[in-house]
């Protein structure tokens with residue numbers, strides 16, 4: 251079967267991680283990168299270059315027969331804004347998932363669209379991953395979790411069963427989240443935190459056990 255042509259939006263290190271995952275999947279043909287800041291034809295990696303700005307996607311779709319692609323931007327707010335812009339200029343653009351072949355995803359898990367599951371990720375039974383999330387290298391998301399849209403899970407995070415993580419929240423590298431914990435939307439859980447109690451929306455928590463450090467304001471940086 252002929253592979254569908256896709257683009258990767260974002261040319262950071264994360265963009266190249268996503269590119270390698272997509273290459274290993276052998277389901278899509280990557281035609282190039284989209285970037286808001288780099289000029290067209292900027293070399294990226296392998297033979298791939300920047301094809302244009304997100305506003306160029308409609309034209310590029312006609313030129314390259316583009317099916318869709320993935321937004322590979324690590325910051326949750328920037329990723330969400332980019333998805334909105336693409337939906338506005340190219341409503342037919344299909345957002346694909348990049349799931350590393352070494353990831354172990356339960357057949358009873360539900361995975362939305364536009365997600366990245368990196369190497370050695372485990373998604374256990376009855377867990378739902380929304381849309382446009384990043385589950386980074388070797389993270390383990392256990393049974394009956396609900397991970398909402400535009401959330402990012404850094405490398406080596408472990409969640410127990412029945413954990414809920416709200417939209418646009420960032421969980422830092424190596425954090426551990428006890429079973430039956432609810433984490434609100436737009437939160438930051440710092441690197442190495444051990445979360446033993448519920449995390450209120452729009453707040454920053456870290457430490458062992460994790461404590462609330464401060465509220466987050468709109469536009470505050472994530473990691």
Ligand SMILES: CC(=O)SCCNC(=O)CCNC(=O)[C@H](O)C(C)(C)COP(=O)(O)OP(=O)(O)OC[C@H]1O[C@@H](n2cnc3c(N)ncnc32)[C@H](O)[C@@H]1OP(=O)(O)O
Nearest residue numbers: 386404405421422423438439440441442456457463472473
């Ligand atoms: C593939 C990838 O790279 S994915 C990305 C992976 N990266 C991450 O996961 C990074 C996660 N980020 C963090 O943990 C950050 O430190 C944040 C977001 C929690 C920063 O929080 P801030 O409150 O702004 O921290 P700030 O840098 O101002 O430091 C304030 C104090 O808190 C401490 N601190 C900061 N983060 C943590 C943490 N995670 N755990 C314990 N203490 C911390 C600092 O050491 C500092 O202490 P001091 O005042 O005694 O010197």
